[in-house]
Amino acid sequence: MIFRNVPRSLLRVLGAVFLCAALVGAAGCSGKNSAPAATTTSTSAGTGASTGVEAVPSRSGAPTAAPGWAKGRATVRAAALPQQARDVLALIDKGGPYQYRQDGTVFGNFEKALPQQKRGYYHEFTVKTPGERDRGARRIVTGQGGEFFYTDDHYETFKAVLR
Template sequence: MRPWSRLLLIVLLTMGSALAFWGAGSSKHDGIAAAQLPTEARQTLALIKQGGPFPYPRDGIVFNNFEKRLPPQARGYYREYTVKTPGRRDRGPRRIVAGKAAEYYYTEDHYASFRRIRE
């Protein structure tokens, strides 16, 4: 094997490991404009900003970021809020996670991926 091909192989393997670690296809850097959110998500965002009242008892609980899909922060930094999903009787998969520095993240697949909300 030639030296340059060894280097290329190492680079490709390293990139593949990094993508697997951070979750390929669910980039935490993808964003969404607040105006592009579903109506229910815009309503939830407005409730968060005004401090409630929230329709679900679990709204406002600590989001622990166990999957490490959001930037690392101390426990208690993130709070989660339900985004109503039409046609669902339960809370459904959609949430907004709010950070203490007034940053907001939207997930429509129950924490498998997040998009930072741009305002």
């Protein structure tokens, strides 16, 4: 095997670089923080369900539709997440190192709270909860299409993270 003697951490970084390059080419964006900030959405009756498609300002300032995976779903701007979640997003961008051995493992989506995809499409990362002795309930789940989701109730509900 060609990568037999390459350290795992280097392979992860290289994989992240190739994935980023593929996403940049496919999406036509210019970098990891190029996604525009989102406007606030309203939700219906406290259910967390979005009441409509969120307008997201484009680089030119004109509103555009939210990314396809965020349409019809509750959203949150990355800047509005708890600091611990923003720290995890930065680690994901860097390719680690992660605090928990489960970070980066496949998320099965058994709850079916995220769009259905083949197994291995989603990966989960722990967002530390202050005062918790274990991993707590907060997670960031990433998709191979570049999407990010946040849950603070251990997979019961998710918000699409707009970066």
